[in-house]
Amino acid sequence: MCQPDPIFELNHVSHQFGTFQALTDINLKIFAGECVALVGSSGAGKSTLIRLLNGTLRPTEGEVWALGRNLNQLSSRQLQQVQRGIGTVYQQFHLVDNLRVIHNVNAGHLGRWSFWRALRSLIHPLEVETAAKALAQVGIPEKLYARTDQLSGGQQQRVALARVLVQDPLAILADEPIASLDPESSREIMDLLLRLTNENSRTLVVSLHALEFARSHCQRIVGLRQGQIVFDAPAEQATREMLEAVYRLERKEWMSETVKEEKEK
Ligand SMILES: Nc1ncnc2c1ncn2[C@@H]1O[C@H](COP(=O)(O)OP(=O)(O)OP(=O)(O)O)[C@@H](O)[C@H]1O
Ligand SMILES: [Mg+2]
Secondary structure, three states: OOOOOOOEEEEEEEEEEOOEEEEEEEEEEEOOOOEEEEEOOOOOOHHHHHHHHOOOOOOOEEEEEEOOEEHHHOOHHHHHHHHHOEEEEOOOOOOOOOOEHHHHHHHHHOOOOOHHHHHHHHHOOOOHHHHHHHHHHOOOHHHOOOEHHHOOHHHHHHHHHHHHHHHOOOEEEEEOOOOOOOHHHHHHHHHHHHHHHHHOOOEEEEEEOOHHHHHHHOOEEEEEEOOEEEEEEEHHHOOHHHHHHHHHHHHHHHHHHHHHHHHHO
């Protein structure tokens, strides 16, 4: 049987910020319909990897392919076209606080709308029905005209998801979508994310600190440590020990560094 083309493919990808090596020799293929969790402690490179996948960051080495295109070889207009097919949900929501919810949801159209159409919509909202439908899907239909900064964290995360629904992408990238939420809201948002992904056979890549959600909600788990992939396994094969090792090893290294520094003082 022939293997389908991957939705995302990274070939020998490394990324440096100045002299700091954030990712080293990453090789990864993600196929249509997969739900992949990225796990790893703070600074492991999860957000950097997500930014490489959506083309907002170019690798210093290697190739990133998304939706069948080599991102390194695209003009900015071609890159924008590919980016329309990739919806990103950020940890800090990336919403404009002092706007009404409808405008933040309508931001999902920005890749398609002209500048003038976007401006017109800010004065008199366009596509109200589409926005209302998306808000209903994420469970807060009554908040269409609420001011975004008057919503709770969980509700703001739902607005960010509604914006992605309006964008209607083939793939969703979610960077720690539950990091600032309580356990109950975390479960609701993860359930919602999974439902929205499954309903339209979308692909989901989600970075998570909460290992229990990585195991309960994703089929595949990729573990990152200090910018490298240390495991890539089906969720049912990723044991708690394997997952915790990603964090434990870093803590051990950090502790031995700290002890060394203390001794040197
Ligand atoms: N713009 C930047 N300039 C310099 N270094 C950066 C920049 N962005 C990230 N880094 C560094 O790259 C490494 C990986 O960062 P990244 O944000 O990808 O980690 P992460 O796994 O998402 O961490 P967290 O769980 O805290 O969000 C970190 O050491 C970070 O300090
Ligand atoms: Mg991050």
